Amino acid sequence: MDQIKRVPVTAGDYPKTWSEFLDWFSSEDACQSYLEQLRWPDGFVCPRCGSVGQAYRASRARLMCKDCRHQSSVTSGTIFDKTRTPLRAWFGAAWYLTNQKHGVSALGLQRVLGLGSYETAWTMLHRFRRAMVRFGRDGLKGRVEVDETYLALTDRVTPVSASGRKSNTTMALVAVAVEILAPKGFGRIRLRRIEEGSEEHLLPFVKDVVEPGAEVHTDGSAAYRSLTKAGYKHDRTVMLGSDVPAHTSMPGVHRVAALIQRWILGTHHGAVQPDQLDYYLDEFVFRFNRRTSRSRGLLFYRLLGQAVVTDPVTYSDVAQRQRRANIS
Numbered sequence: 001m002d003q004i005k006r007v008p009v010t011a012g013d014y015p016k017t018w019s020e021f022l023d024w025f026s027s028e029d030a031c032q033s034y035l036e037q038l039r040w041p042d043g044f045v046c047p048r049c050g051s052v053g054q055a056y057r058a059s060r061a062r063l064m065c066k067d068c069r070h071q072s073s074v075t076s077g078t079i080f081d082k083t084r085t086p087l088r089a090w091f092g093a094a095w096y097l098t099n100q101k102h103g104v105s106a107l108g109l110q111r112v113l114g115l116g117s118y119e120t121a122w123t124m125l126h127r128f129r130r131a132m133v134r135f136g137r138d139g140l141k142g143r144v145e146v147d148e149t150y151l152a153l154t155d156r157v158t159p160v161s162a163s164g165r166k167s168n169t170t171m172a173l174v175a176v177a178v179e180i181l182a183p184k185g186f187g188r189i190r191l192r193r194i195e196e197g198s199e200e201h202l203l204p205f206v207k208d209v210v211e212p213g214a215e216v217h218t219d220g221s222a223a224y225r226s227l228t229k230a231g232y233k234h235d236r237t238v239m240l241g242s243d244v245p246a247h248t249s250m251p252g253v254h255r256v257a258a259l260i261q262r263w264i265l266g267t268h269h270g271a272v273q274p275d276q277l278d279y280y281l282d283e284f285v286f287r288f289n290r291r292t293s294r295s296r297g298l299l300f301y302r303l304l305g306q307a308v309v310t311d312p313v314t315y316s317d318v319a320q321r322q323r324r325a326n327i328s
Ligand SMILES: [Zn+2]
Pocket: 046, 047, 048, 049, 050, 051, 065, 066, 067, 068, 069, 070
């Protein structure tokens, strides 16, 4: 039994081009070594006893703690947990997801990777979307526009005839927060699906995503009346009876809302299940907030880095959540 061998890449290294990607990740072993570097940059950490830096290799994928003899693998407890899909396909998916400007649909991913089933592609994309949310990330700062917008979603799982509705298009309400830069341009964004545009839903959204002390620009809705008390500078623009169109007084929110709608219609053909919308919003935020990143390889590296610290979710987890959402 060997101790963990280190591949000759240093932490922080990532492939810059497709041909480098192919060179680096030509085998399952290479992918596994790369994940080990990402997950344990300072050496193996036993998930059971917390012992650091010591492991036997029980087999190619199995690592055994020297202290408590617990066996684990680099993928256990990550989004790759118990997957039957080769790591090379996962890496290919991460590369494709981060190198396509607008991302990829499950059908597109199934085709490009030659995956056996649509469900496999769909589950991979959903697991990566979960990894796209970085916990403990900084709140928005400076001047921030906050508003709600409706997105049109098409429910393709429930046929029109079965649902008894004339249309299977759902309007989903989404809270949008956008940093406004001076003299012009937009910074980072945050999004959340909300049930209604009331204080009960909008105030917690602002508190969760905007740093205290920031200047929050909203319309005249009563939902925002407590912002000053909550520690924000509140700039209200009352729209009612005003001649100023929304895209002039709230340019950031207006622009972002149009981009999300276009992305859902374009990349995903409008076919986003309403109760899955939050995952798609997470992906959109990940892309938007990194839109000026010069290196797509760096995005790939960041996504894999988050993937090895994100809990696994299975297809049945997601489907169950969907059923629960339909019941409640
Ligand atoms: Zn241990």
